[in-house]
């Protein structure tokens with residue numbers, strides 16, 4: 001199973017946010033880091049066809065997201081930063097089950113799969129609770145469970161721990177780490193990617209580094225320092241003083 005981007009470019013209202021990106025994503029765990037607005041989310045969204053690029057193409061095992069959107073969405077799951085974006089049903093179990101409505105499984109099979117996923121992710125005791133009464137960490141776990149129940153081959157997670165405290169961040173990260181399927185994780189937490197197979201650094205719509213986690217973290221830190229230095233007022237300039 002391989003995701004491939006070929007010459008991918010995308011613009012919003014004429015402003016380029018992805019610039020000629022060519023990549024093959026085959027490793028088990030891939031991280032993407034980069035400054036706010038560098039194009040990470042847009043890139044991630046091209047991977048399951050949520051965004052169809054203006055130019056170039058994105059392929060999953062040769063299937064183009066432009067033409068095979070439904071098949072690709074089934075195989076590439078997507079988890080958003082804010083679980084509110086994907087929790088749609090009143091109760092926890094109903095929310096997990098909704099992803100299986102077109103699976104062709106029987107009601108009993110759906111119930112069994114939902115129960116297994118809730119059990120695996122520590123939500124079995126909340127089966128019939130309203131989703132909005134869960135804690136932030138439980139809500140994100142529910143959003144993750146609702147995607148995992150469909151058994152995607154790839155999971156793309158767009159900053160899934162941004163709204164969580166350190167404990168829940170660790171719980172979600174440990175869950176992602178233990179998944180058998182390919183995971184593409186966007187994050188601002190460089191430590192979370194320490195044992196990843198590959199980390200991409202994005203800057204202004206381009207992949208400016210692609211390699212081992214420690215090297216990517218160093219590259220990103222240097223990039224951010226250079227950006228901060230360029231933006232800071234020059235020392236000693238009279239107009240820069242308070």
Ligand SMILES: Nc1ncnc2c1ncn2[C@@H]1O[C@H](COP(=O)(O)OP(=O)(O)OP(=O)(O)O)[C@@H](O)[C@H]1O
Nearest residue numbers: 012013017034035036037038039040041042043202
């Ligand atoms: N639907 C949209 N319409 C218009 N502009 C958009 C849209 N989505 C993103 N943008 C803009 O495109 C640029 C890249 O956004 P994107 O969300 O891909 O970056 P990001 O690296 O994920 O940022 P962050 O770390 O802040 O989430 C930003 O300037 C953003 O404002």
